[in-house]
Amino acid sequence: MAARNSERTNRPAGNGAATPTTRGATRGQVDAAIRSGLLTGRFIPGKAVTIRGLASELGVSPMPVREVLQRLAAENALEVKSNGRVQVPDMTPERFDEVLKARLLLEPELAERALRSLTKQDIKTLTVIDDEIDTCIVSGDAEAYMQLNHAFHFHIYAASGSQVLLPLIDSLWLQFAPFMRTVYGRVGTVNLVDQHKEAIRAIEQNDAPALRAAISGDITDGMGLLGKEILKNTTGG
Numbered sequence: 001m002a003a004r005n006s007e008r009t010n011r012p013a014g015n016g017a018a019t020p021t022t023r024g025a026t027r028g029q030v031d032a033a034i035r036s037g038l039l040t041g042r043f044i045p046g047k048a049v050t051i052r053g054l055a056s057e058l059g060v061s062p063m064p065v066r067e068v069l070q071r072l073a074a075e076n077a078l079e080v081k082s083n084g085r086v087q088v089p090d091m092t093p094e095r096f097d098e099v100l101k102a103r104l105l106l107e108p109e110l111a112e113r114a115l116r117s118l119t120k121q122d123i124k125t126l127t128v129i130d131d132e133i134d135t136c137i138v139s140g141d142a143e144a145y146m147q148l149n150h151a152f153h154f155h156i157y158a159a160s161g162s163q164v165l166l167p168l169i170d171s172l173w174l175q176f177a178p179f180m181r182t183v184y185g186r187v188g189t190v191n192l193v194d195q196h197k198e199a200i201r202a203i204e205q206n207d208a209p210a211l212r213a214a215i216s217g218d219i220t221d222g223m224g225l226l227g228k229e230i231l232k233n234t235t236g237g
């Protein structure tokens with residue numbers, strides 16, 4: 001059945017139209033590119049971009065870009081204006097508090113669920129990622145730090161196999177990452193406290209409470225920088 005479906009969808013379509021497989025691949029590539037842009041600071045809070053501009057940059061038609069942006073808008077990661085311009089929603093103190101509480105509820109829980117599935121090879125992988133993070137903290141490379149920090153956390157979370165909590169956490173990261181990238185750009189990464197080594201140690205020792213504490217501490221430390229920046233901007237301090 002799979003072979004027949006593949007053969008049918010890859011057959012050239014009339015009038016130069018893209019095949020369903022091609023459309024799906026394009027949409028997937030656009031989705032990956034825009035999500036990566038959110039996580040690493042490609043989208044700057046307060047600076048709007050256009051659907052056509054993004055499509056041109058990605059080398060695709062506006063249609064898959066519009067579809068991806070609408071889906072991300074439904075996740076509250078982006079706002080699509082009536083004039084076609086797109087921007088990151090404002091981060092208010094109220095929204096910040098909700099994102100922080102949601103992360104503290106969901107991420108330690110998912111890390112604990114993942115613990116039983118994490119192997120010695122996973123520990124080696126996490127150690128390599130954390131060593132690269134240390135290098136980024138010293139050099140002040142905020143964008144690389146964002147990429148690696150995401151890779152560290154989601155390497156753990158993905159081991160849980162969760163089909164419910166993992167997408168929720170992914171959505172939360174898309175909502176706060178652009179603001180976190182802006183804050184890191186202002187204050188640098190040297191102020192960050194490394195809780196990852198505690199997380200790795202907890203995984204090595206199969207210590208669920210310690211893993212939960214390390215993940216919670218990492219969230220609190222990182223989001224603390226963002227919270228201070230939001231509070232400063234709100235109060236005019």
